Amino acid sequence: MLELKNITKRFAGKLILDGVNLTVNDGQILTIVGPSGAGKTTLLRCISGLEETDSGDFFLDGQPFNPVTNRNNDTVIGVVFQDFQLFPNLTVRQNVTLAPTMVLKQTKGEAEATAQRLLKQLNLDGKADLYPYELSGGQKQRVAIVRALAMRPKLLCYDEPTSALDPDLRKEVEEIILKLKAEGMTQIVVTHDIPFAESIADQMLRVEAKS
Amino acid sequence: MNYVSQILPSLISGTGTTLSIFFWTLIISVPLGILVGLGMITNFKPLTWLIDVYVWLMRGTPLLLQLIFVFYGLPIIGIVFQRYDAALFAFILNYTAYFAEIFRGGLQAIPVGQYESARVLRLTNWQTLRTIVIPQVVKIVLPSIGNEVINLIKDSSLVYVIGLGDLLRAGNVAMARDVTLVPMVLVAVIYLLLTAVCTVVLKRLEKHYSAWR
Numbered sequence: 376m377l378e379l380k381n382i383t384k385r386f387a388g389k390l391i392l393d394g395v396n397l398t399v400n401d402g403q404i405l406t407i408v409g410p411s412g413a414g415k416t417t418l419l420r421c422i423s424g425l426e427e428t429d430s431g432d433f434f435l436d437g438q439p440f441n442p443v444t445n446r447n448n449d450t451v452i453g454v455v456f457q458d459f460q461l462f463p464n465l466t467v468r469q470n471v472t473l474a475p476t477m478v479l480k481q482t483k484g485e486a487e488a489t490a491q492r493l494l495k496q497l498n499l500d501g502k503a504d505l506y507p508y509e510l511s512g513g514q515k516q517r518v519a520i521v522r523a524l525a526m527r528p529k530l531l532c533y534d535e536p537t538s539a540l541d542p543d544l545r546k547e548v549e550e551i552i553l554k555l556k557a558e559g560m561t562q563i564v565v566t567h568d569i570p571f572a573e574s575i576a577d578q579m580l581r582v583e584a585k586s
Numbered sequence: 587m588n589y590v591s592q593i594l595p596s597l598i599s600g601t602g603t604t605l606s607i608f609f610w611t612l613i614i615s616v617p618l619g620i621l622v623g624l625g626m627i628t629n630f631k632p633l634t635w636l637i638d639v640y641v642w643l644m645r646g647t648p649l650l651l652q653l654i655f656v657f658y659g660l661p662i663i664g665i666v667f668q669r670y671d672a673a674l675f676a677f678i679l680n681y682t683a684y685f686a687e688i689f690r691g692g693l694q695a696i697p698v699g700q701y702e703s704a705r706v707l708r709l710t711n712w713q714t715l716r717t718i719v720i721p722q723v724v725k726i727v728l729p730s731i732g733n734e735v736i737n738l739i740k741d742s743s744l745v746y747v748i749g750l751g752d753l754l755r756a757g758n759v760a761m762a763r764d765v766t767l768v769p770m771v772l773v774a775v776i777y778l779l780l781t782a783v784c785t786v787v788l789k790r791l792e793k794h795y796s797a798w799r
Contacts (some may be wrong), residue, residue, distance in 0.1 A: 423706055425702050425706065452766040456699060456702070456703060458699060462700065464718065465717075477713050477717075478707065478713075506798040506799070507798075526708070563591070
């Protein structure tokens with residue numbers, strides 16, 4: 376369970392997040408919706424440790440933790456970026472196994488077995504030796520999901536998972552997210568796409584733009 | 587033909603000096619260039635200021651002049667180099683500055699998202715640099731580095747000014763002694779061969795890096 380209490384964030388004096396409180400229960404999906412510029416992505420960046428908060432507390436399973444400095448314990452949070460940010464110089468397989476071997480110190484065999492299993496699970500059979508530029512948008516996104524999952528996170532975050540895809544691929548993302556939910560993954564999805572958010576959410580958080 | 591085989595040994599010995607300056611400059615200034623390039627993109631103002639001044643000096647004055655200063659100027663303040671060491675020192679200083687500028691450009695071309703992506707996967711800065719950033723930077727800078735590499739072969743002829751016997755000087759000596767242009771034609775052919783080899787190697791490298799985009 377992830378809890379945020381009174382999270383505040385300013386950029387150059389401008390208040391972006393004003394005392395955000397939220398709770399995500401294990402195995403549930405929280406969607407964060409709201410107009411552009413309301414701070415949805417900023418909130419996600421704070422949760423994933425890419426941005427320092429100005430005040431407020433994070434709790435994971437009741438224990439306080441700091442996403443920015445939490446670098447040496449178990450993986451807490453995986454992130455699927457809006458533009459995926461796969462590593463173009465590495466094959467799909469290398470993209471997925473890089474961090475598990477270097478950070479989790481898995482053996483090459485172990486990491487590749489996990490990669491193989493996850494790739495198969497997300498319909499990426501036979502793509503392991505391709506480079507990212509050889510993949511479609513939807514495939515890139517699934518590789519990004521596999522890459523995050525390979526680090527065995529407790530929580531998976533998505534930033535606008537439908538925005539870089541064709542409209543008809545929206546359904547596909549939805550299915551993946553629900554499938555991962557069925558396997559017990561806790562997920563946070565930032566999106567401006569309300570119908571999409573409604574169809575996957577256990578819980579919705581609306582953030583409003585501050586004037 | 588007889589004349590050619592007569593002067594060839596001295597030309598080949600000169601080529602040895604040319605190649606030795608070339609290789610050592612390259613082997614030392616490329617890694618140094620990466621380091622200085624990294625220094626240029628830090629937020630530590632005194633460091634970036636220092637590097638800016640260094641690059642300005644190295645790019646703002648002729649290499650010929652730098653050679654003269656290193657060999658004839660530095661002894662005045664008590665730093666004495668042998669001819670060869672002086673040449674190498676000047677070349678490394680000069681080429682590191684050019685390489686650093688090229689690598690800075692390459693480093694700045696890598697999207698912030700790549701670093702963030704590596705960060706959430708909890709790679710260390712060094713792992714990120716080594717496995718993700720540097721390979722991408724190398725691909726970007728390869729054509730510009732190639733230009734400098736070819737330039738370096740030819741620039742090495744400047745060492746004549748401090749009395750080192752390189753390829754061009756060997757040709758020059760033979761030309762003055764025998765009053766013929768033949769040695770210079772041979773010198774040109776040797777330079778062309780050297781740059782041809784470099785071109786082929788660079789093409790291979792670019793091909794290697796074209797596996798991904």
